[in-house]
Structures are given as C-alpha cells and as structure tokens.
Amino acid sequence: MRTLTYGQAMVEGLRELLESDDRIHIMGQYFLGLTPQRALVGELAAEHPDRFYYPPIAELGYLGTAIGAAMTGMRPIVDLATASFMFQAWAQITEEMANIHYMSDGQTKVPMVFHFNHGIRGGGAAQHSHSPQAMLWNTPGMEIMLPSTPYDVKGLLKTAASTDNPTAWGDHVKLFMMEGEVPEEDYAIPFGVADIKREGSDVTIVATSLMVQRSLAAAGKLASEGISVEIVDPRTIVPLDEAAILESVAKTGRLVVVDECHRSCGVGAEFSAIVAEKAFGYLKSPIRRVVTEDVPIPFSPPMEEYVEPTEAKIIQAVKEVID
Amino acid sequence: MLPKLSGEQVLEQLRLAIVIRRFEEELIKLAGSRDIGHFHVYIGQEMTGVPALYLLERGDLSFTTHRNHGHLLARGVPASQMYAEILGKETGMMGGRGGTLHLCSMEHGFPTTSSAVGGATPLATGAAFGFQRLGQDRVSVCLFGDGALEEGSWHESINIAAMEKLPVIYLCENNSLEALGQKAGEYPSSTLAAVDLIDLVTPFGVPTIQIDGCDAGAVHAAMGEALHRARSGGGATFIEARTVRWPGNRPIWPELSTGETNFAMAWDSSLVPTEYREWHAEQDAVLRFIREILAEGLIEPEAILAMDAEVSAEMKEAVEFALASNYPPAAAAMEKVLA
Structure with missing residues (x-):
C-alpha cells in the first residue's frame, strides 16, 4: 500500500470531499x-477558489x-487554527451549535465540521497549547474525532x-509529518469504533491523537x-466505543490513561471513571493517569x-500498575 | 401611515396584530394562575413584527430572540402549539425541549431561536452566507433588540455581511426607552456609548434606515427596500425600528398594568382610562393602526370588535388545548441530542 504523510492524507480527504459534494x-x-x-492547503484552495472563504480574524463571527x-x-468545514482560539468562538459552539438540534426537537440540523490543532506543540506557552476536547465533551450535541494516524484522519x-x-475535529501538529499507509480507494471510518493500535496482555493504555503515538513508542520499549x-x-470520544475499552481492561486487568488534557475533569478522567464504574472487578491495581498537570502551559522547554x-512518564506509570 | 397594500392585506395584518396582543395577554393571565417560568412578551411591538415579516417568502429564514412570540405568530405558527411549548407539553412545536425562550418552527422559517443576547447575529449572517454561496434566492432576517448591539458578535457579523454583500436584513427593534425618555429624545440606550444606534453600522458601509417602529407603513416601506436590496444582490441593510416600551414590561415579570386591551378605545376616547392615558391615546401601536384603518374606511368598528372576539376565543381555546395536553414522557429528555 502507498504511504502518505498525515498532512497529505488530510488534504486528500478534503479534496475528495470538495469534488464529490457541492454542499x-x-x-x-x-x-x-x-x-x-501548509502549502498543500494553499494548492487545494487554488483548485477550488469558489469553495474557500477566508474569514476575518473573528472566530465567533465566522464559526457562527x-x-x-x-x-x-x-456543509461547511471550518478551520479555527490553533485550538486555543476556539475560546473566542465558545458562545457559538456551546450555546448555539450544540443546542440547535435538541432545542428544535430535531427540526433543524447543523451538518458542519470544525477543525482545530490542539496540544503542546513546543513553545506555544499558555495561549497556544490547549487541548479543549474535554470541555467540548462536556457540551452534549456534537461528535468529537481525535485521529492519530494518516489513515484515521482521512x-x-x-x-x-x-x-x-x-x-469537532482535533488534530495535533506533531502528527502532520508522520507517515502511514493510506489506500488509494475511497473509504470511511465509522464513528464510535475504537482501533486496537497494539495488542498486548499486561496493561491497557487508552489514548487519542498524538498520545497514541507516544504510547506506541513507550510500548515498544516496554x-x-x-x-x-x-x-x-x-478515535472518536463522541460517540465513544466503551465496549472496546472495557473489553481490553477485562483482558489485561490494568489501565493507564494517557491524555493531553489537564488532569482535572480531562478526557483521561472520564475514561478512568468509566472503567472504575463498569470494570472495577477486573482491575488488579489502581488506574493511573498520565496527563497534563493542572497548570497553564509554561513556555520554557x-x-x-x-x-x-x-x-x-508513560513507561513509569505502566511499571507502577504492574508492580 | 398604513402599509401600501390592499385593504384585505391590511386587515390581515390587523388580525395578526390582534392575535399577538391577545396571545400575550392570555399568557400573562396564565402566568398569574401557575408558575410558567421566565418569559417575555411582544406587546407594543406588534406593528413592527407584523408588517416586517409579512413580506417574507417561503424559504426565507428569520432568527429571533427571547422576545419571539410575536414574530412566530406573525408568520402563522399556531397559538395552540406555542402555548403547549411554553407549558412544556408534548404537543408543543419542540415537544417541550425548548420552551418560551427557544420557540422555533422550521416550517415557518424559524430554524432556531437563541435567547443569548447577540447569539443569533452570526447565525442570521451565516444563513445569508449559505443562501449566497449555494445560489439560493433567499433572504435571512435577524431580529434583535438594541442590547444585541452591545455584544461583540454584532461587530464580527456585520463585518462579514458587509464584506461579502450578504442577503441579510438586520432589524433592530429598539425598545430601550420608555415613553418619557423617548419624548426627551434620549436615544439610543443607557448602556451604549454610541450617540445613535446607526453609528455602529455606518463604518461598515451597510445602508441604514431609521423608522418609527409603531408606524406600520414605515416598517412596510423599509422592509420592502431592504428585501429588494437583498434579493437583487445589493447586500445587507440595517433597520432601526424605534418602539415604545410597554409599561407592563417594566417589572421583572410582565404584568397587565395597562389592562386587557379594549380596542374600542381607538375610536371612543371616553373609554381611555386616566391611568396610562398616554400609552392608550398615543403610544399603543395597535390602537394607532386601528385609528389609521378606520380613517381609511377599510372596516367598521363593529367588525373590528367581531374580529377581536373571534381571535380572543381562539386564544382561550389554544390555552385550553395546551393545558389539556400531556407532558412528554420524561425519558424523552435523553433523545435527539444528535441527529
């Protein structure tokens, strides 16, 4: 199978969508x-000038x-660039977008995608390093995808x-140069279906986005x-494939959650709570979270x-749950 | 001034205005007998909403606010379903999911109703963006009060609408001032530094129209101009309709302080009570509309009373329907989060 970078797979997906659906x-x-x-996006825009809109620096206005x-x-696909900028558009995301289908009793649908680059990218400091997926998850009314490979993003x-x-579509800039197999033929990955990125028997790691790759590297060493x-x-946290998580924990009896959200009320906290509630009997040791600490992201490396x-930290946590 | 329409159409607007007035009065009475939560009424602004929305076509979309009842009634949403929704019953338009703050009906061109001040300005702008880019000959109408101009969403939205020449009409119903303030010329509102509401529009190059929102003919003419501009590719329009705040809106909860409207006051000044005389004699837009209709001889006073009796009976029936309706099954709360 051919190999593409994450960025190439993403732009190929966008190109195929523009070509197959006028909406x-x-x-x-x-x-x-x-x-x-980034030039890949520029090329795509040059191919489809009537389908690209360059909005003013007004996240609230253009997301709305x-x-x-x-x-x-x-069917708009909106880019908010760095995830931290999402907060400028927060009222439209949480008050309007997520509520419209429910409030209208299903009369009105909002078929849109909004993209953001989340996470610690290196030197982003406090205002360019957010992972807001837990905040989004706390807002019922949207689906949330967090791909970790070229194949998955497309x-x-x-x-x-x-x-x-x-x-809500969250990417991590540290994934963009990563290479992976992507088939030539058209395919779609259904939401709510987890992917076992590595099979094992001693410890389960649940992770999304860049943390999947970091966990794979740690697993190799372990x-x-x-x-x-x-x-x-x-792959998607809304909808969430709970069964896949619980099944893996039932097999290994140990859980380490690796996530880039802050510790308190993060995506990792929710994964942990689900397992504690529904698979406690399988656990041989306490759940461990490897997550971002509860501080604004500092600049200094x-x-x-x-x-x-x-x-x-992942390697250490895995060893601790085994001891 | 009456709208430049046929006599039949003007009388149709009168009926809609009476529907709104009686709907809201019945609602306030209902709120006196049971707790229906926080709600907002459209009394006093009927002659803005009715003529403005009268000109829309099927497929046009309107985005309203927490003060939405009058707008939906003006487009023909059944009062029975609205009361049912306001009471949280399963026969409401949204099956009890939204209530008074979010009344909407896609069928009537209201896709969603935001009660967050300034929440809908980007949405209305976006509907116009969609119409334009998808090549649909449709117009989006954004209905809001003066307060929405204090929100940042306003400035972001009108910038986008202006730059893209979007087919959107921003209809601001300025109800910020009470009677005395208006007389003193104290526009716009007490929490805006701008001297005039249109000062928040002119830098963007969007045409503005300022009108008396109690003058049905002026509303009709302004909306006609704005719709023509939107449909002919001329872009957005901002209309400031200055309405008078109804005294019953002064308390936290609406109160029938001016009483149930006696439309005969329009032609029999001896019926006008001393209390709130100015409201009844000069400011109530529906009474003023009736006086203008009578001056044109479009209908006899008795026929107006008959129309009112019919509408009032319909509203009472609609309330009964809502009261008799069932609440939705509680577990339905878990449904329709996603499509």
Whole structure:
C-alpha cells in the first residue's frame, strides 16, 4: 500500500470531499497550521477558489456564520487554527451549535465540521497549547474525532462530513509529518469504533491523537523489557466505543490513561471513571493517569516537559500498575 | 401611515396584530394562575413584527430572540402549539425541549431561536452566507433588540455581511426607552456609548434606515427596500425600528398594568382610562393602526370588535388545548441530542 504523510492524507480527504459534494465549503486555511506542509492547503484552495472563504480574524463571527450556513443545506468545514482560539468562538459552539438540534426537537440540523490543532506543540506557552476536547465533551450535541494516524484522519473526516451532526475535529501538529499507509480507494471510518493500535496482555493504555503515538513508542520499549501493552485508540470520544475499552481492561486487568488534557475533569478522567464504574472487578491495581498537570502551559522547554505526558512518564506509570 | 397594500392585506395584518396582543395577554393571565417560568412578551411591538415579516417568502429564514412570540405568530405558527411549548407539553412545536425562550418552527422559517443576547447575529449572517454561496434566492432576517448591539458578535457579523454583500436584513427593534425618555429624545440606550444606534453600522458601509417602529407603513416601506436590496444582490441593510416600551414590561415579570386591551378605545376616547392615558391615546401601536384603518374606511368598528372576539376565543381555546395536553414522557429528555 502507498504511504502518505498525515498532512497529505488530510488534504486528500478534503479534496475528495470538495469534488464529490457541492454542499461542502471550506472556511479558513490553517488546517496544517504554519507547518511546512501548509502549502498543500494553499494548492487545494487554488483548485477550488469558489469553495474557500477566508474569514476575518473573528472566530465567533465566522464559526457562527458556518452554523447559520449549515442550516441552509451547506456543509461547511471550518478551520479555527490553533485550538486555543476556539475560546473566542465558545458562545457559538456551546450555546448555539450544540443546542440547535435538541432545542428544535430535531427540526433543524447543523451538518458542519470544525477543525482545530490542539496540544503542546513546543513553545506555544499558555495561549497556544490547549487541548479543549474535554470541555467540548462536556457540551452534549456534537461528535468529537481525535485521529492519530494518516489513515484515521482521512477516514474519519469522510464520516464527519457526511453526518447531519456538528463534528469537532482535533488534530495535533506533531502528527502532520508522520507517515502511514493510506489506500488509494475511497473509504470511511465509522464513528464510535475504537482501533486496537497494539495488542498486548499486561496493561491497557487508552489514548487519542498524538498520545497514541507516544504510547506506541513507550510500548515498544516496554516490550523489550517483557511487558506487553495493549493500546486502545477510541478515535472518536463522541460517540465513544466503551465496549472496546472495557473489553481490553477485562483482558489485561490494568489501565493507564494517557491524555493531553489537564488532569482535572480531562478526557483521561472520564475514561478512568468509566472503567472504575463498569470494570472495577477486573482491575488488579489502581488506574493511573498520565496527563497534563493542572497548570497553564509554561513556555520554557524543561518546564513544558515537566507538565506534559511524556514517554518516560508513560513507561513509569505502566511499571507502577504492574508492580 | 398604513402599509401600501390592499385593504384585505391590511386587515390581515390587523388580525395578526390582534392575535399577538391577545396571545400575550392570555399568557400573562396564565402566568398569574401557575408558575410558567421566565418569559417575555411582544406587546407594543406588534406593528413592527407584523408588517416586517409579512413580506417574507417561503424559504426565507428569520432568527429571533427571547422576545419571539410575536414574530412566530406573525408568520402563522399556531397559538395552540406555542402555548403547549411554553407549558412544556408534548404537543408543543419542540415537544417541550425548548420552551418560551427557544420557540422555533422550521416550517415557518424559524430554524432556531437563541435567547443569548447577540447569539443569533452570526447565525442570521451565516444563513445569508449559505443562501449566497449555494445560489439560493433567499433572504435571512435577524431580529434583535438594541442590547444585541452591545455584544461583540454584532461587530464580527456585520463585518462579514458587509464584506461579502450578504442577503441579510438586520432589524433592530429598539425598545430601550420608555415613553418619557423617548419624548426627551434620549436615544439610543443607557448602556451604549454610541450617540445613535446607526453609528455602529455606518463604518461598515451597510445602508441604514431609521423608522418609527409603531408606524406600520414605515416598517412596510423599509422592509420592502431592504428585501429588494437583498434579493437583487445589493447586500445587507440595517433597520432601526424605534418602539415604545410597554409599561407592563417594566417589572421583572410582565404584568397587565395597562389592562386587557379594549380596542374600542381607538375610536371612543371616553373609554381611555386616566391611568396610562398616554400609552392608550398615543403610544399603543395597535390602537394607532386601528385609528389609521378606520380613517381609511377599510372596516367598521363593529367588525373590528367581531374580529377581536373571534381571535380572543381562539386564544382561550389554544390555552385550553395546551393545558389539556400531556407532558412528554420524561425519558424523552435523553433523545435527539444528535441527529
């Protein structure tokens, strides 16, 4: 099978969507941030100038504009660039977008996708490093996808653009240069179906987005020490494939959650709570969370590394749950 | 001034205005007998909403606010379903999921109703964006009060509408001032530094129209102009309709302080009570509309009373329907979060 970078797979997905569905329009252009591959988005925009809109620096205004447009039959894919900028649009996301279908008793649908680049990218400091997926998860009324591979980003994007629900699409800039197999033929990955990224028998790791890759690296090292780690990647947290998580924990009896949200009320906290509630009897040791500490993200590299989930911290946590 | 329409159409607007007035009066009475929660009424603004929305076509979309009852009634949403929704009954338009703050009906061109001040300005702008980019000959109407102009969403939205020449009409119903303040010329509102509401629009180059929102003919003309501009590719329009705040809206909860409207006051000044004389004699937009209709000889006073009796009976029936309706099964709360 051919190999693409994450960025190439993402832009290929966007291109195929623009070519196959006239209702899809793109707002914003920083899908690949300011990374070297950003030119791929520029090329796509040049191919489809009538389908790209360059909004003013007004996240609230243009995210809301996308919501309104989605009610007329358009299927906007909106880019908010860095996830931290999402807070400028917060009122439209939480008060309007997520509530409209429910409040209207299903009369009105909001088929839109909004994209953001989340997480600690290195030197982003407190205002360019957020992982707001837990905050989004605390807002019923949207689906949330957090891909971790080139194959997943393209396949999940296809599903996001075809549903009648609003979808939050979080990427991590540290994934964009990663290479992986992506088939030539069309495919879509259904929401709510986890992928076992690595099979193992001693410890279950549940992770999404970049943390899947970091966990895979840690699992490789642990394997050389004779520790077998299974990695469950839910791929979407709404809907969530709870069964896959519980099944893996039932098999291994141990859980380490690796997540880039802050510790308190993060995505990792929710994964932990689900397992504690529904699979407590299978647990041979307490659940461990490897997550971002409850501080604003500092700028200085050693401080940044101190607060984020690192490979070393993952390895340590896995060893602790086995002891 | 009456709208430049046929006599039949003007009388149709009169009926809609009476529907709104009686709907809200019945609702306030209902709130006196049971706890129906926080709600807002449209009394006093009927002659803005009715003529403004009268000109819309099927497929046009309107975005209203917490003060939405009058707008929906003006587009023909059945009062029975509205009362049922306000009471949280399963026969309401949204099966009890939204209540008074979020009354909507896609069938009547109200896709969603935001009760967050300024919440709908981006949405209305976006509907116009969708119409334009999808090549649909439709117009989006954003209905809001003066308060929405204090929100940042206003400035972000009108910038987008202006730059893209979107087919959207921003209809601001300025009900910020009470009678005395209006007389003193104290526009716009007490919490805006701008001297005039249109000062928040002109830098964007969007055409503005300021009208007396109690003058049905002026509302009709302004909306006609704005709709023509929108449908012919000319872009957005901002209309400031200055209405008079009904004295019953002064307390936290609406109160029938001016009593149930006796439409005969329009032609028999001896019926006007001393209390709130100014409201009845000069400011009540529906009474003023009736006086203008009578001056044109479009209908006899007795026929207006007959129309009112019919509407009032309908509203009482609609309330009965809502009261007799069942609450939705509680577990239905878990449904329709996603499509």
